[in-house]
Amino acid sequence: MEIAEMVFRIIIWIAYFFGLYFCIFWLLFYLTNNKRLKEELSKKFTLKKPKTVTIIVPAYNEEKTIIKTLRSIISLNYPKKMLKIIVMNDGSTDDTKKVTERFIRAHKDFDIKHIYQKNSGKANALNNTLKKIDTEYFTCLDADSFVHKDALRNMMARFEAEPDLALLTPVMKVYKPKTWLQKFQRLEYMSAMLIIKLMGYIECNYVAPGPFSTYKTAYIKKIGGFDTNSLVEDQEIAYRLQERHYKIRQCSDALVYTVAPNNLKDLQKQRNRWYKGTLLTLFNYKKILFNKKYGDFGFFQMPFTLVSYFLAGLLMLSFGWFFLKPTIEKIHQLILIRFDILPYLQNMRLSINILDFDIGAGLIMYLLFAGAMILMVKSARMTQDKVSQDGKIHLIPYFMIYFIILSFIAIRVCVEVIVGKKQKW
Amino acid sequence: MKKVKRNLNTRLYLIVGVITFLIFSLGISLGVILDFSRLQYLEESSYFQQDDYKSLQLQYLYISGLDDTSKSCPILRIALEESIEDLSFSLEKVQEYEKGSAFNSAEYEKIKKTYTLDNLRYWLFSKRVKETCQDDIINILYFYSTDNCDVCPNQGTVLTYFKKKLKDELLVFPIDVDMWNKEKMVKILMTQYNVTKLPTLIIDDNSYEGIYSKEKISRLICEHSMNKERCLI
Numbered sequence: 001m002e003i004a005e006m007v008f009r010i011i012i013w014i015a016y017f018f019g020l021y022f023c024i025f026w027l028l029f030y031l032t033n034n035k036r037l038k039e040e041l042s043k044k045f046t047l048k049k050p051k052t053v054t055i056i057v058p059a060y061n062e063e064k065t066i067i068k069t070l071r072s073i074i075s076l077n078y079p080k081k082m083l084k085i086i087v088m089n090d091g092s093t094d095d096t097k098k099v100t101e102r103f104i105r106a107h108k109d110f111d112i113k114h115i116y117q118k119n120s121g122k123a124n125a126l127n128n129t130l131k132k133i134d135t136e137y138f139t140c141l142d143a144d145s146f147v148h149k150d151a152l153r154n155m156m157a158r159f160e161a162e163p164d165l166a167l168l169t170p171v172m173k174v175y176k177p178k179t180w181l182q183k184f185q186r187l188e189y190m191s192a193m194l195i196i197k198l199m200g201y202i203e204c205n206y207v208a209p210g211p212f213s214t215y216k217t218a219y220i221k222k223i224g225g226f227d228t229n230s231l232v233e234d235q236e237i238a239y240r241l242q243e244r245h246y247k248i249r250q251c252s253d254a255l256v257y258t259v260a261p262n263n264l265k266d267l268q269k270q271r272n273r274w275y276k277g278t279l280l281t282l283f284n285y286k287k288i289l290f291n292k293k294y295g296d297f298g299f300f301q302m303p304f305t306l307v308s309y310f311l312a313g314l315l316m317l318s319f320g321w322f323f324l325k326p327t328i329e330k331i332h333q334l335i336l337i338r339f340d341i342l343p344y345l346q347n348m349r350l351s352i353n354i355l356d357f358d359i360g361a362g363l364i365m366y367l368l369f370a371g372a373m374i375l376m377v378k379s380a381r382m383t384q385d386k387v388s389q390d391g392k393i394h395l396i397p398y399f400m401i402y403f404i405i406l407s408f409i410a411i412r413v414c415v416e417v418i419v420g421k422k423q424k425w
Numbered sequence: 426m427k428k429v430k431r432n433l434n435t436r437l438y439l440i441v442g443v444i445t446f447l448i449f450s451l452g453i454s455l456g457v458i459l460d461f462s463r464l465q466y467l468e469e470s471s472y473f474q475q476d477d478y479k480s481l482q483l484q485y486l487y488i489s490g491l492d493d494t495s496k497s498c499p500i501l502r503i504a505l506e507e508s509i510e511d512l513s514f515s516l517e518k519v520q521e522y523e524k525g526s527a528f529n530s531a532e533y534e535k536i537k538k539t540y541t542l543d544n545l546r547y548w549l550f551s552k553r554v555k556e557t558c559q560d561d562i563i564n565i566l567y568f569y570s571t572d573n574c575d576v577c578p579n580q581g582t583v584l585t586y587f588k589k590k591l592k593d594e595l596l597v598f599p600i601d602v603d604m605w606n607k608e609k610m611v612k613i614l615m616t617q618y619n620v621t622k623l624p625t626l627i628i629d630d631n632s633y634e635g636i637y638s639k640e641k642i643s644r645l646i647c648e649h650s651m652n653k654e655r656c657l658i
Contacts, residue, residue, distance in 0.1 A: 016449075017445065017449060021445045025438075202432070203431055203432075245428040247427075295433045296432065296433060296434055300438070332579075336586075337582065337586040338639055340586070343586060344589055346589070355463050355522075359456070360453060360457075360459060361456065364448065367448060
């Protein structure tokens with residue numbers, strides 16, 4: 001065997017090992033915490049004394065969707081007088097302002113404000129609004145997202161029961177997935193929800209999704225608001241809260257629907273920002289990594305995030321090796337015989353030999369896949385969703401192609417970060 | 426503000442590590458067992474082929490004593506063709522399995538050597554059968570290398586194509602020249618036919634160096650055929 005091939009095989013085995021490790025970890029952790037999870041999910045928190053909440057809607061050129069977003073807010077199952085809605089117009093150049101003001105005039109019974117600022121980014125817009133907030137809790141809802149009518153009530157009930165909470169994250173779903181790419185993202189979001197829920201049990205929540213994450217105002221003011229330099233201010237704030245040992249949980253009965261990118265270019269743009277932001281955030285908080293003071297967050301969550309980039313790269317590599325290379329070879333062979341495949345079809349030697357299957361590597365791959373499927377199904381059940389909602393056929397390209405696309409983006413980001421290219425957004 | 430209580434689930438990480446390690450060891454052990462079973466399978470098929478060869482020799486011995494060979498020759502020819510196809514099938518398997526093996530490379534070398542010898546034996550044998558039976562079979566001795574010849578797989582693809590197309594009218598005997606310093610017979614043949622370049626094809630004692638495309642091989646087959654109908658393909 002050639003040395004290059006040998007090295008490649010060893011690296012692939014290491015990737016299998018890590019992949020299997022994390023898969024088993026979450027499965028085992030799920031099984032051992034099943035009781036706790038069931039208790040939490042069955043417990044209905046009822047809101048006794050509703051508190052006033054500010055809902056910030058950061059908007060940049062959202063004339064098409066903002067009305068729908070505002071409509072989902074005013075339909076919330078929450079006392080009218082207890083809602084303060086602020087549309088933070090971050091220098092939109094389209095008709096966002098006009099559309100919003102028309103909406104305000106039509107809904108005089110609600111406290112809705114429109115604030116315009118010169119374009120300076122989402123984090124800046126949030127910070128400027130934060131200064132004006134006098135309510136105990138506030139939440140953000142991106143103008144491309146729509147909230148379920150019970151989401152706020154359920155979240156506030158949870159806050160009422162656990163006053164030490166600094167941040168509650170919602171269960172995110174893809175809004176009406178139509179294209180294949182959106183359906184893949186639906187599966188991706190859905191699978192992530194269980195793990196994010198479980199992360200709360202080991203104080204490892206690391207992200208506050210843009211749509212409808214709800215914060216305790218005093219705590220956010222205390223840590224200095226959102227980071228205006230970060231590409232992913234929603235992730236950065238979660239890291240900062242973790243750094244100062246605040247409590248973050250996921251609220252599994254607060255649903256929010258977000259519009260997912262429907263073409264590759266937009267997906268690539270979004271993920272580019274996410275992945276690069278993640279890497280830079282990891283780098284900025286490197287003092288937490290393997291720091292005993294931070295327990296599982298430093299010893300598990302951060303290495304887990306880092307290794308996932310490494311796994312993404314290997315996924316790409318093995319894809320090239322096991323799929324792309326043989327395909328190119330087959331096409332080359334077809335060219336050599338001038339595409340005359342008739343003799344092959346006439347002389348097919350059908351023999352299935354069990355020895356032809358690589359049961360060693362096969363066992364590990366099969367277990368890995370089975371583990372991922374179990375977690376996916378359990379996650380779907382938790383969010384009252386179904387894996388096969390759009391048909392089972394999507395699962396094949398989801399596992400085969402979608403992750404390859406994502407890992408391709410991740411690799412590019414890694415290279416760009418190492419080379420040091422700056423990202424504009 | 427109340428700080429969260431942080432734990433380090435060292436025990437859980439260790440347990441998961443142990444389980445992962447166990448599954449991994451199981452996977453690797455299965456791989457090793459598979460490798461041994463494959464070797465055993467290849468050795469067994471080699472024994473079966475030795476028996477086939479003995480039977481063929483016996484058939485040939487009987488037929489060569491006959492005055493009228495027209496009835497028996499086709500039977501011998503079919504038997505010969507089947508044996509050779511079995512052999513090339515096994516040879517493919519050896520190459521495929523060797524790729525997936527991390528350890529037993531010496532064992533695979535041994536088996537490859539056996540198959541190379543078998544191939545040479547069949548080549549000599551089929552030359553004799555061709556004379557005795559006055560058959561219009563084309564024998565191609567194909568020198569290649571797995572490790573030191575990048576274009577050889579291309580030649581292999583074209584040869585396999587013609588093999589599939591012409592079935593028992595074409596016999597291909599692939600010889601891996603990496604064997605030559607281990608197997609003197611390969612060295613003798615290479616000196617005899619003056620093989621210096623790879624790949625090289627030997628048809629009716631003529632040597633053809635370098636890669637031959639589908640069209641070129643088609644012409645070669647036509648040249649060496651008695652039946653000129655083959656020139657149409």
